[in-house]
Amino acid sequence: DAKTTQPNSMESNEEEPVHLPCNHSTISGTDYIHWYRQLPSQGPEYVIHGLTSNVNNRMASLAIAEDRKSSTLILHRATLRDAAVYYCILRGNTPLVFGKGTRLSVIA
Amino acid sequence: KAGVTQTPRYLIKTRGQQVTLSCSPISGHRSVSWYQQTPGQGLQFLFEYFSETQRNKGNFPGRFSGRQFSNSRSEMNVSTLELGDSALYLCASSHLPGTGVEQYFGPGTRLTVT
Numbered sequence: 001d002a003k004t005t006q007p008n009s010m011e012s013n014e015e016e017p018v019h020l021p022c023n024h025s026t027i028s029g030t031d032y033i034h035w036y037r038q039l040p041s042q043g044p045e046y047v048i049h050g051l052t053s054n055v056n057n058r059m060a061s062l063a064i065a066e067d068r069k070s071s072t073l074i075l076h077r078a079t080l081r082d083a084a085v086y087y088c089i090l091r092g093n094t095p096l097v098f099g100k101g102t103r104l105s106v107i108a
Numbered sequence: 109k110a111g112v113t114q115t116p117r118y119l120i121k122t123r124g125q126q127v128t129l130s131c132s133p134i135s136g137h138r139s140v141s142w143y144q145q146t147p148g149q150g151l152q153f154l155f156e157y158f159s160e161t162q163r164n165k166g167n168f169p170g171r172f173s174g175r176q177f178s179n180s181r182s183e184m185n186v187s188t189l190e191l192g193d194s195a196l197y198l199c200a201s202s203h204l205p206g207t208g209v210e211q212y213f214g215p216g217t218r219l220t221v222t
Binding site: 092 | 141150166
């Protein structure tokens with residue numbers, strides 16, 4: 001399975017933008033980049049995914065490097081409800097493989 | 109549209125017993141996956157089903173089994189329970205299996221084995 005590298009933890013102030021990085025230097029041409037998050041005591045929640053181009057949805061934006069070896073999940077205005085573990089996952093024709101993710105803390 | 113539902117939400121079993129967990133996917137979704145989450149191992153993939161066929165299986169012993177019905181509902185079974193099977197079992201559904209498809213997770217079933 002293709003691997004991703006994420007910081008263990010990050011901290012953000014409320015109402016500030018948050019940039020969550022993910023490195024995936026061994027990505028293959030057909031791998032999609034998926035982001036999920038898991039809030040305390042809940043199942044994982046889909047956030048966004050993309051292949052080559054940057055993507056936006058109501059929750060977040062995904063910026064993908066031109067060589068696709070890294071990506072950044074952008075939360076435009078962090079709220080206390082965004083405190084969660086964020087997982088960056090490469091998905092080929094295989095099931096989702098979750099790593100340890102980045103634990104995001106949001107400070108009021 | 110209703111989300112993924114899992115029953116029961118909580119379960120306590122004794123070592124050696126067996127257990128069956130149920131998952132109802134989002135209406136119209138035909139692919140169901142199961143995951144186990146423990147503090148030590150994190151989220152680990154168990155099975156993936158599509159159109160009543162198992163497409164993928166994770167690295168778990170044969171005591172773990174599953175199936176999918178014609179209405180896309182899925183069950184997983186764990187026989188001869190061990191203490192280490194205590195975990196949160198999560199079900200996720202998607203329209204189809206595949207790389208560019210998002211999955212939607214249920215709240216999970218918390219299994220405690222004593």
